[in-house]
Amino acid sequence: MNWDPWFLSLGLATVIAPTVLTIVLSLPALISRPLGEGTIARLTQVSVVVGLVSSIAILALMLFTGSRDVPIDLGTWVHLEEQDFHFSVLFRFDRLSVPFAILTFVLCGTISAFASKYLHREPGYVRFFVLFSFFQLGMIIASLAATIETLFAGWELVGLSSALLVAFFQERVSPVRNGLRVWAVYRVADAAFLVAAVALHHMTGKGDFFKLMGETPWPDGTTALASNQAFFVGILLLIAAAGKSALVPFSGWLPRAMEGPTPSSAVFYGALSVHLGAFLLLRFSPIIEAAVATRVLTVALGLGTALFATSAARVQTDIKTALSFASLTQVGLIVAEIGFGLYYIALIHIIGHACLRTLQLLRAPSLLRDYHSLENAIGGQLSTERPEEERTGVWLSHVWYRWAFDRGLLDAGLQRVFVDPFLSMFRLFDRWERKWTDTLSGGESRESDRVSAHIDSLEDLA
């Protein structure tokens, strides 16, 4: 029997379900006619169920037919024949993408059901679900992508929705500043990824990374790149993964991201988004494997992150931040596993960890209630005293404590080494420009510095 039409239909349903949801939720919002809460919740559920059932059906069919690699080609998006420039929309269902897609639908379904109650009558309800639909779409595209450009598109959607959801409580400055910080780190990661993507295109002339890494299904592919090329691309991919998964030295944004509402924190930084960097490394594992130095760096980065995060997690004073660092510890270990070449273990680790952490983060707002339930059950107060050996320590433990409490001073370090000099340099240029235009115009050239609102602004007229 020819199963191709089944694969095609189910594959399309997996991709189209989140796409349609995004369009249906965002277009009415754009013309100031947002849908009602009940409609949004139901549409989201329908989209998740359709996507989940389709992806599970594909998995069942793959197991039944023994296929390890099912391509769904949606055709060439852009092609310039004379220049041999092709931009294909190609998805592949394999042992890496299918589990990740199913995980995405399961967790997005759980979170959307939770959020529809948790955010009931919240002013930003519609905004949350619009951004959530973008996130889900981005995750599915990134998971199933078979070309670098398609993966990049999904990657960017995840990044934007993450940053905007961190700034969800937009009437306060702090979430907004943190959202900007997250976005800035993501842009660095995006830039590294884009350079890697274009470099790969440039070196091999191929955007389809299944061709790029041999036709053998994941994880048995091999790359055609030379060792030095693989090292160069591998380093860029590591930077991209480090930015997206908050690995050292970019870890500072992860606790900041907890400013967002709990459902988004759970699905983004406990479960899916934080693992996207690891997913990237798994997807490009043949390139990581091709250069020993890249593998060593991957292991070092993973273990370093795990060591830092486990230290930080133990001394944080709020539950969401402690959970975020606990999550990061596991992500660090997953990255180290990838560096060691244990791809299946890393994949299983991601799935298990994502589910556990989602549950923990969703329970976080009711932690005090849980404590009270426990205390009621045992008929007394839970001990709040720390063990004796933790209180008595040598100076090293104090330094370590301080370092962990300050989150390794990573944010401050990046700020001082990169951001401040960058901004200072351009502020200096700005001053020079002011002097130059003052000289040319023979007086003060920037009235905007002291101009407030025009007196005939709309509110003044009213």
Added chain:
Amino acid sequence: MIELHIPWLELAVLLPALGALLLGRGGRPEVNWYRSVWFNGLTLVCATGAWWDFGTLHTWEAHDRWSVFSTVFGHEMLVIDELSAPLLPLAALLYLLTTLTTLRTKQRRFSFSWNLLSESILMATLACKDPWGVIALLTLATLPPAIELRARGRSLRVYALHMGLFVALMIIGYAMVERAGRDAVHSAWAMAPLIAAVLIRSGVVPLHCWMTDLFENATFGTALLFVTPMTGAYAAMRLIMPIAPDWALQSIAVLSLLTSVYAAGMAMVQHEARRFFCYLLLSHASLVLVGLELATPIGLTGALSIWLSVGLSLGGFGLTLRCMESRTGRLTLDGFHGYAEQAPVLASFFLLTGLASVGFPGTIGFIAIELMVESALDVFPVAGLAVIIAAAINGIAVVNAFFRIFTGTRHITTISLGSRPRERFAVLTLTLLILGGGLYPQPGIHSRHHAAMKLLEERAQSGAITDESLKRELSGEHDGDTEDDGDPEHDGDPEHDGDPEHDGDPGQDGAGGQEGGLEQEVAPGIEDNAEPSGAVRLGGDEVISVPPTTGVSEDTPN
């Protein structure tokens, strides 16, 4: 040359000029606004009509049927080609939307008559290929902003110094080029004034201060419409690109690249929204110039695509800022304003257009930036990296501005600051174009690629291309061109053409069906040389022998 079915170009030039005359007599601002919308709208219809009509002709360039201008000037002044075809409606759309979104708070300050006159000059510039015509029109275009600055009592010195220098260098430069002969490869001394003129008009660092000064002192609408159509890049395409040697183009590309990164960094540290927008625009306009001057098929395609995407996205971005200014006055970026709750549609559109400008996936700029990076990496790997760095910084700057203007606090107002219906119309129109172009990019990219190849062929004709592989590629395009585009101008079909110079030209047909390529537009001198069949003259003494393609010959009616 093939003619359009209706004199769209002349109508697109004359209608706004007529409107300017009518509105120049004075009147109430509300009435002038209403009339201006009609004139801008009709101009857009004519510009779109020209594009559509041109598309049906399947040719490289065409002119108006009943040319008034040709009678006056003695030769064809208004021509539409693949480069200018989409730029005309884009410019007309920006003018229409700017007028449409001019709220009453701005109507007293914004001169609709001068705006219509500027539109007329811009339409004429974009429809003009004659170098001296372009120079005259670019010179003329500098006047309306100067008159506005003077009328507002602002300092004119920065603008006048730069524009004066621009005009002088442009005239001197082209006079020197003409003296040496248009089709020659020019020396550094001959090209330098012309290059300097284009650098000034494009705002390449350190010659960009006029741009920030204009945004500082003119009305936002005037500044936006003077800069966003990127006539500096247009001047580069018409005056420099066909004749400049590779080193000259690459010098411009390097300077533009530096400008792009510099302007992106400067956008990050601005305290005021207009200046921020100016640097953002400058950064992207420089990217266009980078691609144009890379002079490779992919780079040029990317640049022409970015030209359209930046025009739409940053045009929309600027209009959103202007709409917000209409409500609040000048916007500082030092604090947080929190307008998202009051103006959610404008907030969403601000973000959409800002992200589209930096090539966010799904928007019109995505493929364009990809093409640009790919090409830049080919020419200089560092250039590709610089483009990506500029895009990354611009992305951060856009979101930073979004957060500062629309979030961070609650803005309590006594009246609604929400978008008006005409603003929503503008937002939806641009959204559809930005997302439509992003989700279905092939027609746009293909059209820009075709235009890029033709422009490179023009360069090849003048002998300015020295890269042998590019020459071979162009001759390959030359062969393949007739097979896939079915260009009626060049297939010797008299029904379509009506041009006795080209119809059934034995020289062309005898060249083994090399239609649509280098030979068809070659100057008489080349025809006189009577190269053997299948030979394509690239300029100077270089001749590449292109064997007749069997398939093409068979397909070509002889």
